[in-house]
Amino acid sequence: MLEFAILGLLQESPMHGYELRKELTAKLGAIRAAISYGSLYPTLRRLQAAGWITEAAETPATAEEVPALTSRRGRVVYKITAEGKERFAQLIAQAGPETYDDTGFGVHFAFFARTDQATRLRILEGRRRKIEERREGLRDVLGRAAERLDAYTLELQRHGLDACEREVRWLEELIANERSGRAPTAPHLGSAGGRREDNSPPPPGETRKERP
Amino acid sequence: MLEFAILGLLQESPMHGYELRKELTAKLGAIRAAISYGSLYPTLRRLQAAGWITEAAETPATAEEVPALTSRRGRVVYKITAEGKERFAQLIAQAGPETYDDTGFGVHFAFFARTDQATRLRILEGRRRKIEERREGLRDVLGRAAERLDAYTLELQRHGLDACEREVRWLEELIANERSGRAPTAPHLGSAGGRREDNSPPPPGETRKERP
DNA sequence: CGTGCGATGTATCGGTCCGATACATCGCGG
DNA sequence: CCGCGATGTATCGGACCGATACATCGCACG
Numbered sequence: 229m230l231e232f233a234i235l236g237l238l239q240e241s242p243m244h245g246y247e248l249r250k251e252l253t254a255k256l257g258a259i260r261a262a263i264s265y266g267s268l269y270p271t272l273r274r275l276q277a278a279g280w281i282t283e284a285a286e287t288p289a290t291a292e293e294v295p296a297l298t299s300r301r302g303r304v305v306y307k308i309t310a311e312g313k314e315r316f317a318q319l320i321a322q323a324g325p326e327t328y329d330d331t332g333f334g335v336h337f338a339f340f341a342r343t344d345q346a347t348r349l350r351i352l353e354g355r356r357r358k359i360e361e362r363r364e365g366l367r368d369v370l371g372r373a374a375e376r377l378d379a380y381t382l383e384l385q386r387h388g389l390d391a392c393e394r395e396v397r398w399l400e401e402l403i404a405n406e407r408s409g410r411a412p413t414a415p416h417l418g419s420a421g422g423r424r425e426d427n428s429p430p431p432p433g434e435t436r437k438e439r440p
Numbered sequence: 441m442l443e444f445a446i447l448g449l450l451q452e453s454p455m456h457g458y459e460l461r462k463e464l465t466a467k468l469g470a471i472r473a474a475i476s477y478g479s480l481y482p483t484l485r486r487l488q489a490a491g492w493i494t495e496a497a498e499t500p501a502t503a504e505e506v507p508a509l510t511s512r513r514g515r516v517v518y519k520i521t522a523e524g525k526e527r528f529a530q531l532i533a534q535a536g537p538e539t540y541d542d543t544g545f546g547v548h549f550a551f552f553a554r555t556d557q558a559t560r561l562r563i564l565e566g567r568r569r570k571i572e573e574r575r576e577g578l579r580d581v582l583g584r585a586a587e588r589l590d591a592y593t594l595e596l597q598r599h600g601l602d603a604c605e606r607e608v609r610w611l612e613e614l615i616a617n618e619r620s621g622r623a624p625t626a627p628h629l630g631s632a633g634g635r636r637e638d639n640s641p642p643p644p645g646e647t648r649k650e651r652p
Numbered sequence: 653c654g655t656g657c658g659a660t661g662t663a664t665c666g667g668t669c670c671g672a673t674a675c676a677t678c679g680c681g682g
Numbered sequence: 683c684c685g686c687g688a689t690g691t692a693t694c695g696g697a698c699c700g701a702t703a704c705a706t707c708g709c710a711c712g
Contacts, residue, residue, distance in 0.1 A: 258600025388470025
C-alpha cells in the first residue's frame with residue numbers, strides 16, 4: 229500500500245521524506261490518520277534497493293551558490309525511475325481482491341487520475357461487492373443474532389450498517405458516472421450526492437503545482 | 441486491542457480459539473473484517489503467559505464418558521482468571537488517546553455494557569474531539585488546497601468529510617443520551633438518526649443472554 | 653541580544669497484526 | 683466410500699505503527 233502511494237506521489241514531483249509524508253497525509257487524510265516514519269523510511273529504502281526510486285541531487289540548478297557553507301545536512305530527495313513507473317503501472321493492473329479492503333481501496337482511488345477507466349470500473353465494482361457482503365453480514369447479525377448482543381453492540385452494528393448503505397450508494401453513483409457519463413477524471417456528482425457549491429473544476433488536466 | 445477484546449469476550453463464557461474468532465467477528469463486524477489467526481493464537485499464548493487466562497478442561501461434567509476413545513484431539517478452551525478481570529478493568533480505566541482511533545474506539549464501544557458511565561462519556565467525548573479534528577483537516581484541504589488535487593482525490597475527501605459529519609452527529613446523540621437520559625445501556629436513537637423501518641425494537645431493557 | 657520553542661528533517665526499535673499456508677478431524681450428501 | 687465444507691490449531695514473513703532520539707532553522711518574546 230505504502231509502496232503504491234509513494235510511487236504514485238513521486239510521479240508528480242521529486243520529494244524528500246518529510247514532504248512525502250505531508251503530501252500523503254493530505255491526499256489520504258480521508259482514509260487514514262498519517263503515515264508513520266517507522267514505515268515510511270524503511271519503505272523508501274526498500275524501493276531504492278529495488279531500483280524504483282533514486283536519490284536526486286538537492287540543489288536544483290544554481291549549484292555553485294553557497295557550495296558547502298553550512299555543509300548541506302540531511303534532506304534526501306527521492307525521484308522515481310523508469311522502472312518505478314513500470315512498477316506502478318503493474319500494481320494498478322494487478323488490482324486484486326486486496327484492493328477492495330478499506331485502506332487498499334482508498335489508496336487506489338486516490339490515484340484514479342493515473343488509472344485507466346476499465347481498471348477504475350473493476351475496482352469500484354469489486355469494492356461495491358465487498359461492501360455489499362459486509363452489509364449483508366451486518367443485517368444477518370442485526371436480524372438473527374440480535375438477542376444475543378447488548379444494546380451498545382447493536383447500536384454499533386446499526387451505525388456500521390448505515391455507513392455500508394451509504395458507501396454502496398456512493399459507489400453506485402461513481403460507477404454510473406464512470407460507465408456512461410464518460411467522466412474521464414471528474415466524477416462531479418454533487419448533483420445527487422450532497423450539495424456543494426464546488427470550486428470550478430479546472431479543465432480535467434493535470435495542474436500540479438511545483439514548489440519553486 | 442485484541443487483548444482487550446479477548447478478555448472482554450471471555451468474561452461472558454469460556455471459549456476456544458475458533459469460537460472466539462467467530463464471536464469477535466460477530467461483535468466487531470461493523471468496524472473490522474475478521475481477526476486473523478496469526479494474531480489470535482499468539483495473543484492467547486501471551487495472555488496465558490501473563491496469567492490472565494487459563495486452559496479449561498474440555499469435557500464439562502460427565503468426564504468418565506468415553507474417556508480416551510478417540511484420544512481427544514485439539515480444542516483448547518480458555519477461561520478468564522481473576523487477574524484477567526482485573527486487567528480488563530484496568531484497560532478500561534486507562535482509556536487513553538489511543539482509544540479514540542477508529543479501531544480502538546470501536547472495540548471499546550463494543551464493550552460499553554461492561555464500562556461505567558463516566559468512562560463511557562469520556563471515551564465518547566474523546567472520540568468526538570478526534571473526529572472533529574479530522575473533519576477540520578478535511579475542510580482545510582477541500583478549501584485551501586483544492587486546486588492542487590485532482591477530481592478523484594477531492595471526491596474522496598468529500599466522502600470522508602461526509603462520514604465525519606455523520607459520525608459527529610451520531611456521537612452527539614450518544615453523548616446526550618448518556619448524559620441526561622440516563623440510558624444505562626440502551627442508546628435507542630433511531631428517532632432522529634435516520635429512518636429505518638426497523639425490526640420492532642425490544643423495550644430498551646438489558647436482555648443479555650448468557651449461553652447456558 | 654539570546655534563548656527557547658515549534659516546524660523541519662532523518663532515522664531506528666519493539667511490538668501488533670495480517671495473509672498465506674499447513675495440517676488434521678468431523679459429518680454429510682452424492 | 684469418497685470428497686468437500688465446516689471445524690479446529692498453529693507458524694512464518696512481512697507491513698505498519700508508536701515511541702523515541704537527535705539535529706537544524708527561523709522567529710518571537712523577554
